[in-house]
Amino acid sequence: MDKVIIADNLSLSYSNNETIINKVNFSINSGSFIFITGASGSGKSTLLKSMYGALKPKEGSLVVGGVELRGVSGSKLNFLRKHIGIVFQDYKLVKEWTIEKNIMLPLIINGYEKTVTQNQVDSLLKHVRLKHQAGKYPLELSGGEQQRVAMARALSHNPILILADEPTGNLDDYSSQLIWNLLEGANTQLKTTVIVVTHHIPETMNIEYKHFHIEYGSIHEVN
């Protein structure tokens, strides 16, 4: 099976030089569903950031989608990010854009045609049950609705990899379930690799998944 992520002796740290992740080794198969858990401050979000190139490896190597992220150039990183969908705990929606335009963003960046873009956005809005809110701005929506918009944006361009950082952290049960269903659907129907950083793995998961746990800067698989 193809490896979508390979970490080899990977160490991560912020500018204060304190090592958060220390010489970890792991690989993730293409099409798998992964949960990464750990206590607050254990480095799970830091690891996720490194996977989309927001934090460069301090030591070792991290290859995502065939791109080595240590010393990666801006254009190569842009190329990689075009094939990744990211969901953040704080949604990261552009406040001055309508939710329709927010969902369109990856499609515009990837150069999709206008009609394709519109059809895809319409279909996603239906999936996240926000069709009637298309023209609204993010701040006019509830937290759960904003996260559903962020989810639709992450799925819009059929990425090879979805990275989600505590996607249901602040959400009500209805929105949380909708998010998990969408992530499961992307994994089972589109064979998208999904990596979710979370405190709790939902009990309602209907698919096979792998579970990694981070503690004291190390990562290990939980059986």
Place this chain on the structure above:
Amino acid sequence: MKSIKNHLSLVIALLSILFSLQVFIIVDRSIDSYKENLATTYSVVVVSNKRLDDKAIISSNKIISEVSALTPDGVIERLNTGMTKKNMELLKLTLPKFYKIKLTHYPTPKEIESLTKNLLKNRSITKVENFSHNHDTTYKLLLLFKTVISVFSVSMFVVTILLIFKELKIWQFKHNERMSIMGLFGAPTWLRSAVLFRLSIVDALIASALAFGLFAYISSSAWVLEQFNYIGIKIVIFDPLYDFLLLLGVSVFLSIMLASMIVLGHKEEV
């Protein structure tokens, strides 16, 4: 309303730069025109003990445009108290010859000094009256006026640039988040900054259009034209093509520079 307010801050800053630039241009044109006026009324008087060749005088310095002999008839008339015609002719011959020299432009003090020296090289010329004291006073006044306006324009320019830098910080804060989000989905720099450049160019166009309206109004205002006529200056206050293109160019250049600085100063959030 918020969007208008956002536009206004840069538009006003750009407009004040364009205003100070155009005022400087108007003052420069006025001083040039005033100098031309002065050149037509200003002349140097040369006293010679022999009749002089006009061409020789003109060739002695390149700023001489015209030489005319001053006739002593008026003076002799006043002295005529029963003199015979023969004596009058004799007196005419013994009187020194006076020449009035017109110049191509209003000279600088250095040019006057050089002109005087060149003329005095001719041994027949005994005196050159250049009215240097009057000339110096007028010339220094003109220079002072120009310097004051230049200092005013430059200080207005500097203050406005400082305002623009403050605006830059606000813009940086405002656009950083959007640019970062776009970057997270792989948008290249040109796409991330497209909105910013579009906004700044729109602001530059608005500022130029407002400056055009303002100076078109000023240049056709009866009161302004009357003031210029009063001091005997005839200038183009605002050239709708040349001046507008200059203002537009400056305004677009400044706003593009502002947007570029924001793009270059952008840091991705970690």
